[in-house]
Every structure is written in C-alpha cells, then in structure tokens.
Amino acid sequence: MSDPHQTRAQQLIGDFAPKLVDLTDNVLFGDIWERTELSPRDRSLVTVASLVTSSSTDQLRGHLIRARANGVTETELKEAIIHLAFYAGWPKAMTAITVAKELFAV
CATH class of the missing domain: 1.20.1290.10 (AhpD-like)
Structure with missing residues (x-):
C-alpha cells in the first residue's frame, strides 16, 4: 500500500527514477504550476x-x-x-x- 504522504510521482516511480520525481514535484508542480502568469x-x-x-x-x-x-x-x-x-x-x-x-x- 502506498504512503498517502507521498506525491503521486513518488508513489508511482520514486524508487525507480528519483530524479524524474524530483523534477516532477519541484520543477513542474513546485515551480511551473505555481507561476502567476496563468x-x-x-x-x-x-x-x-x-x-x-x-x-x-x-x-x-x-x-x-x-x-x-x-x-x-x-x-x-x-x-x-x-x-x-x-x-x-x-x-x-x-x-x-x-x-x-x-x-x-x-
């Protein structure tokens, strides 16, 4: 069973591709999705x-x-x-x- 405190990316591929998880969580959703221009x-x-x-x-x-x-x-x-x-x-x-x-x- 997955940890509910993990992001979806961590749940899906965290142990397999941690760098992609880092980019997904911190760059895509942590930066790009938080920009105020849209x-x-x-x-x-x-x-x-x-x-x-x-x-x-x-x-x-x-x-x-x-x-x-x-x-x-x-x-x-x-x-x-x-x-x-x-x-x-x-x-x-x-x-x-x-x-x-x-x-x-x-």
Missing part, C-alpha cells in the same frame, strides 16, 4: 488540451481531475475535447472523451 484553471485547460492532442491518456486522467479542482467544469472539458477533435484528430478525441466519461461517472 491561473491554475488556464494551466489545466492548456494541459488537458496538450494531453488530448498527444494521446497521453494515463496523464489525462489525473489532469482532468485536477482541472475540475481548478474550476473547469465538466461541460467545459467535454467541449474542449469536442473542439480538439477537429484539430487533433477524431480518434484522439474519442479516446479522451471515453476517459472523461469514465472519470465523470464516479
């Missing part, structure tokens, strides 16, 4: 869009949850995915909307 809500929308366009479904799951916590509505997230179908490709959007449906059904 709101957390805007960062979430940009991140979700990037993950949809790259078919990064494992990371998409966590960032859809983060986006909701950052004030992006379920309707807005679905609309972003629908919009991206025309720019990123239909299969990527269909995969992303399936992930969103699974998460939002909970």
Whole structure:
C-alpha cells in the first residue's frame, strides 16, 4: 500500500527514477504550476488540451481531475475535447472523451 504522504510521482516511480520525481514535484508542480502568469484553471485547460492532442491518456486522467479542482467544469472539458477533435484528430478525441466519461461517472 502506498504512503498517502507521498506525491503521486513518488508513489508511482520514486524508487525507480528519483530524479524524474524530483523534477516532477519541484520543477513542474513546485515551480511551473505555481507561476502567476496563468491561473491554475488556464494551466489545466492548456494541459488537458496538450494531453488530448498527444494521446497521453494515463496523464489525462489525473489532469482532468485536477482541472475540475481548478474550476473547469465538466461541460467545459467535454467541449474542449469536442473542439480538439477537429484539430487533433477524431480518434484522439474519442479516446479522451471515453476517459472523461469514465472519470465523470464516479
């Protein structure tokens, strides 16, 4: 069972790739996500869009949850995915909307 005090990166790969955990926790989430030039809500929308366009479904799951916590509505997230179908490709959007449906059904 994982330690609830560990970050998600520590839980997933801490013993295998500690440097990547350090970069994830301290640079990405400790610095980049905390910059004030974009709101957390805007960062979430940009991140979700990037993950949809790259078919990064494992990371998409966590960032859809983060986006909701950052004030992006379920309707807005679905609309972003629908919009991206025309720019990123239909299969990527269909995969992303399936992930969103699974998460939002909970």
